[in-house]
Amino acid sequence: MERQIKRTILEQARDWFESNRKVILARVIQTWGSSPCPVGSNMIVNDKGEFFGSVSGGCVESNVIEECLDLLKNNNSFKQLEFKVSDDNAWNVGLACGGEIKIYIEKINS
Amino acid sequence: MKLEILNEIIQKKSSSQNFALLTNLTNGNSEIFEFGKLLSNDFESYKKQIENYHSIKKNGVIDGTQIFIQNFTKPIEVIIVGAVHIAQYLVDLFKNLNFVITIVDPRKFFITDERFPNVKIINDWPEEIFKKLETDSNNALITLTHDPKIDDPALKHALKNKFFYIGALGSKKTHTKRCQRLKESGFTEEEIASIHGPIGIKLGGKSGPEIALSIVSQLVLESNKLLLNSKK
Numbered sequence: 298m299e300r301q302i303k304r305t306i307l308e309q310a311r312d313w314f315e316s317n318r319k320v321i322l323a324r325v326i327q328t329w330g331s332s333p334c335p336v337g338s339n340m341i342v343n344d345k346g347e348f349f350g351s352v353s354g355g356c357v358e359s360n361v362i363e364e365c366l367d368l369l370k371n372n373n374s375f376k377q378l379e380f381k382v383s384d385d386n387a388w389n390v391g392l393a394c395g396g397e398i399k400i401y402i403e404k405i406n407s
Numbered sequence: 408m409k410l411e412i413l414n415e416i417i418q419k420k421s422s423s424q425n426f427a428l429l430t431n432l433t434n435g436n437s438e439i440f441e442f443g444k445l446l447s448n449d450f451e452s453y454k455k456q457i458e459n460y461h462s463i464k465k466n467g468v469i470d471g472t473q474i475f476i477q478n479f480t481k482p483i484e485v486i487i488v489g490a491v492h493i494a495q496y497l498v499d500l501f502k503n504l505n506f507v508i509t510i511v512d513p514r515k516f517f518i519t520d521e522r523f524p525n526v527k528i529i530n531d532w533p534e535e536i537f538k539k540l541e542t543d544s545n546n547a548l549i550t551l552t553h554d555p556k557i558d559d560p561a562l563k564h565a566l567k568n569k570f571f572y573i574g575a576l577g578s579k580k581t582h583t584k585r586c587q588r589l590k591e592s593g594f595t596e597e598e599i600a601s602i603h604g605p606i607g608i609k610l611g612g613k614s615g616p617e618i619a620l621s622i623v624s625q626l627v628l629e630s631n632k633l634l635l636n637s638k639k
Contacts, residue, residue: 307417314410322408326432326475327468337466337477375435401475403435407410 306350310341310405319344320405321365325352325398326377332396344369352400353380365402375403408437415439416479423481423507427461432473440476450474463633481545482507483571483630488533488561489551490517493576496619497549498526504627506547511536513557533561547572547626549606553581559588566598572629574606574622581605 313320325338333354340350340358342365352361357380364378378400412428416439419426427440431449438450440457450457456469457476464478482505487494490512501508512518513532520528529536537560548565550558553576562585565573575585582604589599607621608628 305417305420307413307420311410311413311417314413322413324475324477335466377432401430401432403408403430405408405410405413 306339306341309349313341313343314405319369321368321402322405323352323361323365323400323402326401327399328396329398330396332398334398342366353398356380357398357400361400361402368402368404373404374406375401377401408435412437412439420479424479425461425481426479427457428477428479429457430475430477432468432475465634480505483545483547483626484509484542485547485549485626486511486540486542486561486565487549487551488512488558489576490514490519490522490528491551492615493551493619493622495522496616497622498523500619500623504623506626509540511561512552533557533564537561537564542568542570544569544571546570548574549622549626550575553577555585555588559585562589562602563592563594566594566601572603572626573601574603574625576606576618576622577604579605 310320310322321342323340323342325334325336328336333356334352338352340348340352340361342348342362344366346362346366348358348362351358361378364376368376379397380400381397416428425441428437429440429450430437434449436449438447440446440450440461442458446454453469453472453474456472457474460467460469460476461478464480466477468475484507485501487497487508487510490510494510498508509527509529510518510523511529511531511533513530515530518528518530546565546568548561548570550561552558558575562573562575575582577585585604586599603625606625607618608625610617610621612618612621
């Protein structure tokens with residue numbers, strides 16, 4: 298049987314960069330209350346909107362992807378995002394678990 | 408973040424080093440931290456706090472600063488003595504955790520590539536293997552044969568070399584006898600008590616996969632102790 302090689306998120310980021318994609322790294326930097334992903338969890342997003350990894354177990358990923366694409370559009374290099382408890386509106390992005398997280402997004406540049 | 412830092416992280420991770428990634432959240436600068444390394448102006452004045460966070464593997468925004476630290480720790484090297492069926496379940500469970508595994512067994516019918524296709528295996532006596540293998544407090548030992556001829560030399564080596572986790576499979580009765588033998592070999596009560604025996608946290612299960620899970624749980628718990636204790 299062939300040895301299975303696990304591709305890490307950061308290796309994937311490098312591969313994207315080398316194939317001329319624009320790449321954003323998103324990392325959980327602070328959490329309050331219960332949150333599904335610990336500090337240090339990361340996710341990468343490219344300019345096509347493809348992503349790997351996770352920062353919340355599914356709750357805020359789509360919003361983070363949009364923020365990453367905005368960062369690229371506005372030609373900024375980094376930004377902090379904060380997500381709090383969701384209200385009753387099911388379509389609102391938020392953390393159903395009642396936690397709060399701060400996410401730092403940054404562009405990979407040469 | 409600069410590509411060169413990303414590359415440095417990938418390289419350091421693949422060569423199993425302990426280091427941290429520091430990020431200044433106000434200006435976006437990032438840098439790699441290692442003990443003894445000189446830091447740039449962005450981080451040098453917080454060096455003490457950075458070292459404290461790094462030594463207990465704590466990730467986060469350092470109190471009272473805008474510095475984010477993310478630790479990358481060298482995987483724990485687990486040596487499993489006994490290529491028995493529990494070892495096969497252990498391989499599966501360890502797969503997605505930060506552990507590197509080596510399985511040793513002098514019995515050639517047990518330790519085959521067919522039984523252990525994706526893991527480092529050594530067909531020899533633990534005594535011989537430990538003569539060649541470099542080990543320290545980043546190692547863990549799991550003995551599964553409950554045959555003193557095979558397990559005991561491994562346990563003695565692990566105790567002498569201060570492995571951070573030592574666990575031995577076997578009933579309470581087997582373990583009592585094992586402790587007696589180690590005592591006769593000159594190990595102190597304290598050293599002997601550091602062996603987790605019978606191995607694993609109590610999950611109540613008796614099947615192979617359940618025992619393997621209880622062993623992995625105990626090892627994960629032990630590896631997170633520094634951080635858990637710092638939160639008390």
